[in-house]
Amino acid sequence: MEMAQLEYFSRVVQEKSFSKAADKVFRTQPAVSIAIRRLEEEIGLPLLDRTQKTPVLTEVGQVVYDYAQRILGLRDEVGQAIEEMQSLKRGRIRVGANESTSLYLLPELILKYREQHPDVKVEIFRHVSSRLPREVLERNVDFGLMASEPTDRDIEAFPILKDELILIMNPKHALAGRPSVKIKDLGKESFVAHNVNSGSRVKVIEAFARQHTPLNISIELATIETIKRFVQKRVGLAFVPRMCVREELERGVLVTVPVRGLTHNRTLWAAHRRGANFSPAAAAFLSVLHMRAEACA
16 A cells, blocks of 8 residues: 555545546546556455446545545654754754753753754753763763763764862851962861762862871762852852852852862763764754864864
């Protein structure tokens, strides 16, 4: 059963004439008659009563006509949907990122994207950075924004942001006025930390160990936002990515002091499956990521 057979058959029913139907589908009358005859042979029963001047549906013909209308309608819907996807009137993208990237970088990227393509649905999935390469490979997300360059050769990645880990504190803290501090100056301080064992946390622990200085993590919290609030309330100090506290530093509700002997620059990477066939919506988002990468270079 071919789509053209159903289309010719439906047109004959609607026009009540083989010749008029042939004109509508830009075929000869014999070609339309042959197509419908073959359709009847496949079904094994006549679809039209040809004994009358005007073709009339048989009982089986009525059933086939009803289904043909639904099938042809779905075909038209598919074509329309594809056209809308190509023109970015619909579609979706799926992006995976860790907490800090979701909160402090993704909004900028999504706003830029939606300025151009407001009708595309954007789905954000939050994962720890170590899980993101697997999410990309398993096609659960189109793009992963992660804190380290993936090593899997089936993933292509490029840097989109260069950031640094900084020490933050309340502006009234005793150390807030200093131009810099040494790690040993922090041995008696209480720290608030993220409860995820990230690469940044490991770097801080290693730096304190090299200086034989205790790192007193008195409170572990689940989110960066909560950490910032605790530091503002003078519960302790914290090491966080600079991008997470730009607004608070500008408003003066938090301050940062350089730590001698502890420098940790971070690079955020955008990753996708190597050789991926991107949908129009995903290809457009990839362009936004590449523009962000150019600004980062």
